[in-house]
Amino acid sequence: MADTPILSVTGLTRKFVQSTPMTTQIASLITQRRWAPEKAVRAVNDVSFDIAAGETLGLVGESGCGKSTVARLVAGLLTPTSGTILFKGKLLQTCSQKELLKIQMVFQDPLSSLNPRMRLAQQLTEAITVHGIVSRSEQETYLRGIFGDCGIDPILANRYPHQVSGGQRQRFGIARALAMQPDLILCDEPVAALDVSIQAQIVNLFAKLRRDRGLAYLFISHDLNVVRHLCDETIVMYLGRVVERGPSTAIMANPRHRYTDDLRMAAPRVSATKRNFSPVHGEIPSPLSPPSGCAYHTRCRFVDTRCKTDMPPISTTPTGAFTCHNPISIT
Amino acid sequence: MTLLDIKNLEVSFSARKGDLRILYGIDLTLQPGEILGLVGESGSGKSVLAKAILGLLPGGGSVSKGAVLFEGQDLAQADPKAMRKIRGNRIAMIFQDPMATLNPVLRIDEQMREAITAHRSLPRAEVNARCIAILNKVGIPAPEERFVSFPHQLSGGMRQRIAIAIALLNDPVLILADEATTALDVTVQAQILHEMHRLCADEGTALIWVSHDLSVVSGIADRIAVMYAGRIVECGPVEQIVLNPRHPYTLGLIRSVPAEDSTGHELHQIPGLMPSPGALPQGCVFAARCFAATAHCRDVAPEYTETNGHGFACHVPNQGGQI
Numbered sequence: 001m002a003d004t005p006i007l008s009v010t011g012l013t014r015k016f017v018q019s020t021p022m023t024t025q026i027a028s029l030i031t032q033r034r035w036a037p038e039k040a041v042r043a044v045n046d047v048s049f050d051i052a053a054g055e056t057l058g059l060v061g062e063s064g065c066g067k068s069t070v071a072r073l074v075a076g077l078l079t080p081t082s083g084t085i086l087f088k089g090k091l092l093q094t095c096s097q098k099e100l101l102k103i104q105m106v107f108q109d110p111l112s113s114l115n116p117r118m119r120l121a122q123q124l125t126e127a128i129t130v131h132g133i134v135s136r137s138e139q140e141t142y143l144r145g146i147f148g149d150c151g152i153d154p155i156l157a158n159r160y161p162h163q164v165s166g167g168q169r170q171r172f173g174i175a176r177a178l179a180m181q182p183d184l185i186l187c188d189e190p191v192a193a194l195d196v197s198i199q200a201q202i203v204n205l206f207a208k209l210r211r212d213r214g215l216a217y218l219f220i221s222h223d224l225n226v227v228r229h230l231c232d233e234t235i236v237m238y239l240g241r242v243v244e245r246g247p248s249t250a251i252m253a254n255p256r257h258r259y260t261d262d263l264r265m266a267a268p269r270v271s272a273t274k275r276n277f278s279p280v281h282g283e284i285p286s287p288l289s290p291p292s293g294c295a296y297h298t299r300c301r302f303v304d305t306r307c308k309t310d311m312p313p314i315s316t317t318p319t320g321a322f323t324c325h326n327p328i329s330i331t
Numbered sequence: 332m333t334l335l336d337i338k339n340l341e342v343s344f345s346a347r348k349g350d351l352r353i354l355y356g357i358d359l360t361l362q363p364g365e366i367l368g369l370v371g372e373s374g375s376g377k378s379v380l381a382k383a384i385l386g387l388l389p390g391g392g393s394v395s396k397g398a399v400l401f402e403g404q405d406l407a408q409a410d411p412k413a414m415r416k417i418r419g420n421r422i423a424m425i426f427q428d429p430m431a432t433l434n435p436v437l438r439i440d441e442q443m444r445e446a447i448t449a450h451r452s453l454p455r456a457e458v459n460a461r462c463i464a465i466l467n468k469v470g471i472p473a474p475e476e477r478f479v480s481f482p483h484q485l486s487g488g489m490r491q492r493i494a495i496a497i498a499l500l501n502d503p504v505l506i507l508a509d510e511a512t513t514a515l516d517v518t519v520q521a522q523i524l525h526e527m528h529r530l531c532a533d534e535g536t537a538l539i540w541v542s543h544d545l546s547v548v549s550g551i552a553d554r555i556a557v558m559y560a561g562r563i564v565e566c567g568p569v570e571q572i573v574l575n576p577r578h579p580y581t582l583g584l585i586r587s588v589p590a591e592d593s594t595g596h597e598l599h600q601i602p603g604l605m606p607s608p609g610a611l612p613q614g615c616v617f618a619a620r621c622f623a624a625t626a627h628c629r630d631v632a633p634e635y636t637e638t639n640g641h642g643f644a645c646h647v648p649n650q651g652g653q654i
Contacts, residue, residue: 062516063487165604166373195372195543200587200600222517225546229589229598249594266521268546270585271574275550277525280518282472284487288495 012083059230075240104177110169167198246320340397368548371558423498429490488519567641
């Protein structure tokens with residue numbers, strides 16, 4: 001079964017419906033003799049991707065593009081409106097509790113994902129006990145092994161989350177996910193809240209764990225530098241849709257979609273001279289009323305009439321795909 | 332004439348176990364129109380320095396030594412009344428979280444008008460016109476509409492623009508920005524950096540941009556000061572700091588940022604953590620995390636030496652540029 005990807009997502013869509021107030025409903029019934037039209041947001045729209053065992057997939061985009069919703073869908077915290085999620089070839093909804101344990105999440109802010117009133121070691125022990133990962137007598141050795149892998153000083157384990165530094169807290173967040181012996185870890189902006197020097201430590205930790213344990217990651221981040229560094233493949237999302245995909249280095253070096261290029265140019269980098277920022281105009285439009293045609297046309301500098309009316313088709317390249325009417329030509 | 336001249340500034344916080352020193356002998360100058368980047372990890376004292384300039388130190392904190400000379404006046408000795416005349420008028424500040432800066436129950440127009448009328452009395456129509464003009468300047472679309480909105484009705488980027496607009500209302504000569512784009516998307520961050528740069532160049536406003544991210548600062552600043560454990564460990568023109576960092580800490584910060592050619596390699600990391608202010612080591616404060624530290628470093632604190640506007644405090648300075 002070496003060919004089956006660990007995670008296979010096809011046509012994933014999630015719609016959030018805003019409830020209409022009763023008064024609006026009644027007013028609509030009286031005046032128009034029908035129910036008020038529902039207000040829906042397609043937070044994730046027809047997203048497909050595969051993650052092979054041991055592979056790292058990067059997911060980038062601005063806030064509100066649906067990248068966290070994808071992670072929540074894959075984690076089973078939300079149910080998809082349509083589309084399928086196959087975990088190791090099996091439909092996610094039919095996976096048993098035990099199989100689902102093999103998918104774990106690491107969140108942005110460990111201070112809000114760890115229990116503030118429990119000692120750090122206790123929280124990990126609890127997870128191990130509840131799920132019966134190892135027998136009670138082996139727990140301590142098992143935990144020590146996990147701490148060693150995550151570079152955690154065991155002295156810190158008896159502290160509370162607020163008593164350790166942000167980088168250490170994130171290590172505990174990773175340790176807790178790792179204690180479940182996962183095959184896939186969903187990382188939702190795991191380094192966004194950290195200082196640059198600490199961020200490097202955590203990025204290296206992710207790379208080491210992948211090497212040692214053959215973990216696969218879905219790595220969500222807005223930081224293109226980190227994604228390029230860590231991820232094999234990258235998906236760029238805009239307003240719930242995938243606009244470009246391909247190998248990370250190729251996407252960053254030779255993007256085809258204008259949005260990917262704009263993101264790349266906006267990313268800060270160490271430069272010896274003042275940079276001429278040529279920023280993208282405006283902000284991500286409201287997903288309640290997405291623009292017609294290409295969703296990016298309201299901000300794109302290379303927009304023409306076709307972009308405003310027609311949804312660009314998916315163009316495939318030897319290594320990836322993109323959806324743009326006026327792609328950047330390969331030089 | 333020097334706009335801001337910080338001389339041997341020390342800030343202490345009173346704690347139960349006695350005073351805790353947070354800033355140690357900070358020397359810093361700023362010329363009119365200059366953009367200074369202040370970089371350091373959390374806990375390095377960069378925000379405390381910015382707040383000390385404006386006399387906004389939180390409870391228990393005070394300037395224990397040194398002077399903050401702003402246009403010849405020592406702000407560290409100024410009484411609260413004099414400070415109120417300077418704050419938001421001659422010197423403005425922009426914070427990280429605009430939701431904490433803006434009053435959630437007041438409309439934008441009221442908050443903006445207040446910033447002007449606190450310092451001068453102008454006819455209301457003139458005040459409004461000024462506000463709208465500034466909103467236009469910071470790149471807010473449909474400013475008349477936004478002017479009468481509440482903060483929660485705007486996006487994070489818009490709110491930060493409003494905070495910047497309020498800072499600009501009284502034509503300050505110095506703006507302090509404390510992690511002003513940290514919470515924003517990269518696209519919005521680029522927009523704001525672009526506009527701040529343009530506005531400061533147009534008006535000749537000096538700017539101190541505080542950030543933990545050297546890559547953000549290097550794109551906008553003329554000069555960069557790197558802080559560590561309450562000290563400035565290196566300071567100089569951007570091209571000197573980036574191409575020829577002398578302090579190992581600066582070098583570590585630059586190399587921690589994933590670069591184009593780092594894929595697949597291990598990222599450079601600075602091991603360990605910054606020492607806490609109560610438990611500073613003897614000798615160089617960075618010695619415990621430094622790859623080049625010698626026994627001498629652990630015993631004797633290095634002096635800050637400056638040549639051609641590029642200064643650093645290190646016994647074993649880096650010689651080989653970035654690599």
